[in-house]
Amino acid sequence: xxxxxxxxxxxxxLSNKSKKGHDLIYFDNAATTFKPQAVIDAVCEYxxxxxxxxxxxxxxxxxxxxxQYESSRKTVANFIHADVKExxxxxxxxxxxxxxxxxxxxxxxxxxxxxxxxxxxxxxNILPWMKACEVTKATLDFIPLLDTGKIDVxxxxxxxxxxxxxxxxxxxxxxxxxxxxxxxxxxxxxxxGAIVVVDGAQSLPHMPVDVKQLDCDFFAFSAHxxxxxxxxxxxxxxxxxxxxxxxxxFGGGSNARFDMCGNILLxxxxxxxxxxxPAIEAVLGMKAAINYIMNIGMEHxxxxxxxxxxxxxxxMRQLENVVIYNDHNDSGIVTFNIKDVFSQDAATxxxxxxxxxxxxxxxxxxxxxxxxxxxxxxxxxYFYNTKEEVDHFIKICSQINADTMLDVFF
Amino acid sequence: xxxxxxxxxxxxxxxxxxxxYPKNHKLNDSNEYIExxxxxxxxxxxxxxxxxxKNAILEDICFDGExxxxxxSSTSIMSDLLKGKTITDAxxxxxxxxxxxxxxxxxxxxxxxxxxxQNVGNQANRIHCATIGWDAIESLMEESEKQxx
Ligand SMILES: Cc1ncc(COP(=O)(O)O)c(C=O)c1O
Numbered sequence: 043x044x045x046x047x048x049x050x051x052x053x054x055x056l057s058n059k060s061k062k063g064h065d066l067i068y069f070d071n072a073a074t075t076f077k078p079q080a081v082i083d084a085v086c087e088y089x090x091x092x093x094x095x096x097x098x099x100x101x102x103x104x105x106x107x108x109x110q111y112e113s114s115r116k117t118v119a120n121f122i123h124a125d126v127k128e129x130x131x132x133x134x135x136x137x138x139x140x141x142x143x144x145x146x147x148x149x150x151x152x153x154x155x156x157x158x159x160x161x162x163x164x165x166x167n168i169l170p171w172m173k174a175c176e177v178t179k180a181t182l183d184f185i186p187l188l189d190t191g192k193i194d195v196x197x198x199x200x201x202x203x204x205x206x207x208x209x210x211x212x213x214x215x216x217x218x219x220x221x222x223x224x225x226x227x228x229x230x231x232x233x234x235g236a237i238v239v240v241d242g243a244q245s246l247p248h249m250p251v252d253v254k255q256l257d258c259d260f261f262a263f264s265a266h267x268x269x270x271x272x273x274x275x276x277x278x279x280x281x282x283x284x285x286x287x288x289x290x291x292f293g294g295g296s297n298a299r300f301d302m303c304g305n306i307l308l309x310x311x312x313x314x315x316x317x318x319x320p321a322i323e324a325v326l327g328m329k330a331a332i333n334y335i336m337n338i339g340m341e342h343x344x345x346x347x348x349x350x351x352x353x354x355x356x357x358m359r360q361l362e363n364v365v366i367y368n369d370h371n372d373s374g375i376v377t378f379n380i381k382d383v384f385s386q387d388a389a390t391x392x393x394x395x396x397x398x399x400x401x402x403x404x405x406x407x408x409x410x411x412x413x414x415x416x417x418x419x420x421x422x423x424y425f426y427n428t429k430e431e432v433d434h435f436i437k438i439c440s441q442i443n444a445d446t447m448l449d450v451f452f
Numbered sequence: 453x454x455x456x457x458x459x460x461x462x463x464x465x466x467x468x469x470x471x472x473y474p475k476n477h478k479l480n481d482s483n484e485y486i487e488x489x490x491x492x493x494x495x496x497x498x499x500x501x502x503x504x505x506k507n508a509i510l511e512d513i514c515f516d517g518e519x520x521x522x523x524x525s526s527t528s529i530m531s532d533l534l535k536g537k538t539i540t541d542a543x544x545x546x547x548x549x550x551x552x553x554x555x556x557x558x559x560x561x562x563x564x565x566x567x568x569x570q571n572v573g574n575q576a577n578r579i580h581c582a583t584i585g586w587d588a589i590e591s592l593m594e595e596s597e598k599q600x601x
Contacts, residue, residue, distance in 0.1 A: 386496055386520040390575050403496040403518075416518050417496050447521065448467060451571050451578075452460040 044338065044346045050426050052078040052334075064396025067431045072216055072244060072375055072422035073400055074266045077331070084330035085271060088323040096322055097295060111322060114329035115312075118276055121332045122261065123252040128284065130277040130312040131325055135243040136166040138262030138277035139210075141315060142239050143170030145287035146260075147208060153179035155207045158236070160185045160193050161411075162215040167241045171210060180207070191218045191368070191412045195226050206236045213245035217420070218368040219375025221245070228257045237283065243267055247424075248347055248373060250340040253278055265324065270331030274324035277315070284311035293317035335425075343425045347374040350423050350432065357436045363443050367413050374423040382444040385417040394450040395438045457560065457567050466568040470525035475532045476514040480504070485512070486595055488588040497523040497581060501531075501588035505596040508539045513589060520581055522572060527585025529565050539593050546586055553582060 050056050055076040058066045068076065094103045096111040112126075119126045132138045147170075151157070157171050161184050168182075175182045183206075185198050193211065209231045213224050228238045237259035245251060246261075247268035253261050260283065264275040279287070289296055289308070296317040300306040308314040335343060351374050358364050358378065367377040380388045385401035392399050403417040421435070456462050479487075484504055491498040499517030503510055513531040530549075534542045549566055551558040555573050572582040 384520045386578075386581070387522070390578055393577070394575070401496060403498070444468075448464045451467075451522075451574055452464060 044342055044425060046346075046426065046428055049338070050428075052080070053426055054079060054082070056426060060393075060396035062394065062396070065434075067397040067427075067434060069421040069423060069427065069431075069435065070398045070400050071424035071427075072219075072267070072420060074272065075247065075269050075424055076426065077269055077271070077327075078334050080334050081269060081271065081327045081330045085323045085327040088326050095319055107322065110326055110329075111320075114325045117329045117332050121336060122246070122278060123254050124278050125281065127310070127312060128278055128281050130279065130284065130315045131320055132262075132275050132277050132315075133273055133321070134264040134266070134275035135241060135262045136264075136275075138260075138275055139167050139239070139241060140170045141277055141290060142210075142260045142262070142279070142287070143174045144290040145315070146237075146283065147171065147174035147180075148177050149288055150286075151175070151178035151180040151207060154205060155180040156203075156205045157182050157208045157210065158185060158198075158201055158206045159183075159210045160212075160215075161187055162191060162193060162217060162220070163210070163212055164216050164241060164243065166243075167210055167212060167239075171208070185211075187412060189412060190220075191215075192220045193222050195223055195230070198227060199230055202230055202234050202236070204234055206231070206234060208239060209236050210239040210241070212241040212243070213251070214248070214373050214375075216244050216375070217418070218377055219244070219371050219373035219422070220368070221249075221372045224256045224258055228259075232257070244373070244375070247335070248340075249344040259283055265328035265331060268331055268335055271321070271324040271327035273321050274328050276328075279311070281311060284315075287311075287315075289315045289317065291315075291317045295319075338425065346425050347423060348372060350374065350427060350429065351376065353429055354421070354423065354432045354435070357432070358439065361436070361440050364439060367415075367418060376421045376423075377418050378421070379415060379418055380439070380442045380447075383442055383447050385419050387447045388419055388442050391442050391447055391450055392435075392438060395434075397435055397438060463568040463570070466529075466565050467521060467525045470528040470565075471521045474515075474524055474528035476512075476535070477516060477528065478514055479516045480512070480514055485514075486592050486599075488592050488595075490517075490584050490588050496520070497584055499523065499527060499584060499588070501527065501585055501592065503589060503592040503596070505539070505593065508597075508600075510534050510537050510539065510542055510589075510593075515585060515588075519584070520578075522569070522578055522581035523584050526566070526569055526582045527588075529568070530585045530589060533564055533566055534589060539597070542589070542593065546590060549586060550583070553579060 053076045092107050096107045115126050115129045118129045188194050231238045239260040240258040242261050242263040246263045261278040266272040296314045298307045298309050363381050365379045389401035400420045485502040487502045489500050497519040499519050501515045504512040513535050515527050545562050548558045548562045569582045
């Protein structure tokens with residue numbers, strides 16, 4: 043079991059108050075997460091004690107930074123069960139997904155090919171593929187969702203054929219938080235010779251992931267959703283696929299040599315994708331974050347979150363003013379609305395009591411067709427949230443209705 | 453201004469009334485109308501505002517879209533208040549409205565029901581909801597002036 047009380051002491055943000063003096067209750071962890079002191083220290087330590095560039099220079103400090111930078115790659119590789127040379131540092135999940143769509147998709151897709159995705163994807167996993175299809179004249183197609191909004195393996199199977207070259211899906215979707223059976227998807231896709239790109243932004247922070255066991259071809263995530271710094275993330279790719287892919291940025295660091303006739307010899311993966319001076323402090327911070335959550339244990343984190351979710355949803359079901367859209371799922375994401383109250387008005391009400399949740403019009407099509415609403419509220423918990431916070435959330439939730447929603451303006 | 457317009461109960465009911473039964477809440481097909489689509493990443497409000505402007509007079513204003521209470525009601529009130537006004541008068545009213553939103557001194561008389569939003573600054577992240585329709589009409593007035601040289 044987690045010692046949440048002790049864990050909370052590691053997070054300076056958790057002792058902050060709202061403007062009106064309420065304890066801050068942060069239920070927007072699907073957007074980003076708070077950082078433990080160890081991560082903050084790792085970032086500061088770089089600027090305080092190292093501060094020089096990685097990969098270059100022949101002096102002591104530079105060597106030390108290089109060692110630390112590369113050891114972060116080992117930490118990531120170990121975390122997701124990959125090989126170090128399969129770990130590309132990027133600015134985040136969005137860049138990672140774009141890198142695959144540009145560097146692999148645009149290079150190999152041709153007219154008649156199909157890219158298969160779903161209507162539940164984050165924009166960062168759809169827009170790069172729309173562009174890739176526009177450029178290559180390939181077709182972007184979608185796996186139909188079940189009425190609940192779930193992605194179903196059977197429905198996926200019916201969509202598979204030999205024209206499908208890329209399957210790109212989130213392991214956990216960001217609106218409804220359903221967990222997709224990626225291992226099964228990979229197995230089927232590979233039978234047809236398609237590669238599978240996994241958007242792991244919402245899954246990796248919350249559950250154990252083994253990319254070798256999943257057998258996915260690419261896997262993308264952001265550090266900031268797993269207690270790490272913003273502006274850094276990872277693209278995992280099977281080594282031979284990375285070697286086949288082009289960088290979409292060229293410059294110092296990625297090339298072994300070049301001449302004035304335009305001949306460029308790129309370095310091997312992962313370095314070919316890492317042009318320019320990276321966010322070194324963020325990479326070191328990401329390492330500290332991964333060490334922090336691995337130390338707690340991903341199984342424990344996952345189990346605790348599900349327990350907290352069940353505790354939350356069980357009480358929400360009792361509230362007459364609440365509609366839940368993903369009553370049953372295996373992640374900490376709860377999507378709902380307050381009856382007769384526009385989502386943003388409800389979010390402001392929560393905010394007035396120090397509770398941070400997200401209101402949003404997510405993927406319009408998905409929501410319109412499956413949920414019959416144009417916008418929703420999303421509460422997403424992490425391992426540092428508590429049952430006491432849930433109790434307070436429920437109390438505030440029960441107060442919101444069409445008559446009270448404007449209270450916070452007066 | 454009469455004291456009623458300071459009573460929170462009255463101000464709330466003005467907002468709720470314009471939310472539930474917004475005025476001028478229907479777009480027009482006529483190509484004499486100019487239109488501004490207001491949608492932003494930071495906010496889920498997504499509205500279209502149309503204006504029929506002739507001889508520097510706002511002859512008609514209408515709007516439609518998906519928006520929160522504050523955005524819907526403030527746009528409804530704006531449309532009611534500015535309809536029939538000259539561009540010059542409308543600008544004066546808008547300027548007073550913005551002063552009120554920024555919690556500065558303002559002329560209550562000019563704003564009529566729009567004073568209902570005097571406290572919106574209490575929720576700083578919602579200020580843009582109270583100004584979305586007003587921003588739209590301002591840009592439509594500019595567009596109309598450009599068109600007419
Ligand atoms: C499922 C999913 N994919 C991708 C992203 C993009 O992550 P980032 O903004 O860190 O690049 C997010 C972030 O919200 C997400 O939820």
